[in-house]
Amino acid sequence: MTDKINQPLPSANRTVFFVSDGTGITAETFGHSVLTQFDMKFKQVRLPFIDTLEKAHDAVRRINEAVTPDGKRPIVFSTLVKTDLANVVFKSKGMHMDLIQTFVSPLEQELGVKSTHTIGRSHNIADSEEYKNRIEAINFSLAHDDGQSNKNLSTADVILVGVSRSGKTPTSLYLAMQYGIKAANYPLIPDDFERGKLPSALPEFKGKIFGLSIAAERLSEIRNERRPGSKYASLENCRYEINEAEAMMKREGIRWLSSTAKSIEEISTTILQEIKSDVRVY
Amino acid sequence: MTDKINQPLPSANRTVFFVSDGTGITAETFGHSVLTQFDMKFKQVRLPFIDTLEKAHDAVRRINEAVTPDGKRPIVFSTLVKTDLANVVFKSKGMHMDLIQTFVSPLEQELGVKSTHTIGRSHNIADSEEYKNRIEAINFSLAHDDGQSNKNLSTADVILVGVSRSGKTPTSLYLAMQYGIKAANYPLIPDDFERGKLPSALPEFKGKIFGLSIAAERLSEIRNERRPGSKYASLENCRYEINEAEAMMKREGIRWLSSTAKSIEEISTTILQEIKSDVRVY
Known part of the structure; x- marks a missing residue:
């Protein structure tokens, strides 16, 4: 495992967080796709399994600690299914982009049904x-x-x-x-x-x-x-x-x-x- | 390879497309995360390597053909980096959710730089x-x-x-x-x-x-x-x-x-x- 640096890129001096109540793999995949559109280097931190209020508050603390002295806020890509957890994390000082909250609600309208808002089928994946x-x-x-x-x-x-x-x-x-x-x-x-x-x-x-x-x-x-x-x-x-x-x-x-x-x-x-x-x- | 049906779910009678100028893996990962919030079965089609205007028009044709007789439009998850291709695909009759177009522009503002809007580093991944x-x-x-x-x-x-x-x-x-x-x-x-x-x-x-x-x-x-x-x-x-x-x-x-x-x-x-x-x- 070595640093994943392909070529010297200017550092954005920003920390990027991938936050999820599951593995964080989707948040990370999604965040990478967006970040590769910028020729910049980011420090990246994955915060998986954020599935309790306590862990959510802990995530907020880690995000807030990553604000730079000159006030650059971290970027947060997340897939938080439960609204109560999402609402805690969204109160951090980071810039928030959440896959679920952004797209589920328009889809509920389109499909005419409510989403399950549970942790999702992926958690029973092993069965x-x-x-x-x-x-x-x-x-x-x-x-x-x-x-x-x-x-x-x-x-x-x-x-x-x-x-x-x-x-x-x-x-x-x-x-x-x-x-x-x-x-x-x-x-x-x-x-x-x-x-x-x-x-x-x-x-x-x-x-x-x-x-x-x-x-x-x-x-x-x-x-x-x-x-x-x-x-x-x-x-x-x-x-x-x-x-x-x-x-x-x-x-x-x-x-x-x-x-x-x-x-x-x-x-x-x-x-x-x-x-x-x-x-x-x- | 068998059908990926875990349990009988009501069919949404909707086709879902994953459209990308690359492999479509990100679009599919992202789409799955959102769709698992709904207890419904979807017919899913991946359209990868949509990297020319001709292929974009072809994708539009396939999306339009999937509108059901009772007017249910397909759902389209996409990661289209080039604006000209995205603009063609977005004219289809589907409901569009694009990862890049939704999040890149707020990030450009936040970072104070323009995105590269190229196909992205991921295409040189093999090197x-x-x-x-x-x-x-x-x-x-x-x-x-x-x-x-x-x-x-x-x-x-x-x-x-x-x-x-x-x-x-x-x-x-x-x-x-x-x-x-x-x-x-x-x-x-x-x-x-x-x-x-x-x-x-x-x-x-x-x-x-x-x-x-x-x-x-x-x-x-x-x-x-x-x-x-x-x-x-x-x-x-x-x-x-x-x-x-x-x-x-x-x-x-x-x-x-x-x-x-x-x-x-x-x-x-x-x-x-x-x-x-x-x-x-x-």
């Missing part, structure tokens, strides 16, 4: 079918990482293929963890290129295979971190493997994308669209 | 130090899953311990994937209980060990899914292992929590607080 599916998918994806197992491939939602270090493992785990997608992954290796065929377990599941490729320069860089100076990591070998893998995917009619400049979030979103799961009923 | 740390942490956590390796434990940010199936693996992967935390994990097994000692690689790192425990009934349920009717899964054995593990953690002064009714998000948030990483500078 839900959705959650169990996610945990099951993580176990599946781990057991089917790197071609480790051919068992139960028929129950996979997607099978990722690509050369070693093209991003298959983190993408499989992300798909499982965030979306409950059972994602197996298989490496394409020189043996496969010589035979000119996909790994033998795969052809019958061609409909759910998705390929990852990557620029040779980037691949060589990544492999060199693992095995510096090896033939495996050489630019020449990376070029060979990638050419062969892309030729094979074309020949077999496998959809693929380049992971070079993409995050696992972006790769996963594209795969989700391809496997038609952008429509879900909750 | 950032933060992203590289996350990928490195995933690799570390995988290599150190289930006590597989004692190498480089000194570089771990946290070491999770607990009986088999107490939730160590998914928590380790979540910490790595979301926060770039290098999380090793070690099972506590009957051998350790007989010796009355922690696995031999661990005592020198006691300061960063964190324990997971779980209710015996729940553990037995989980283990029975894997190995039905086994001694390993029996309630009696689960009780024995949990008692021993908890006694050992108390004796060794290891902080621990019960994972029984907690999601990996909640467990991870608690661990993050314990290892003092609720303050970060971006």
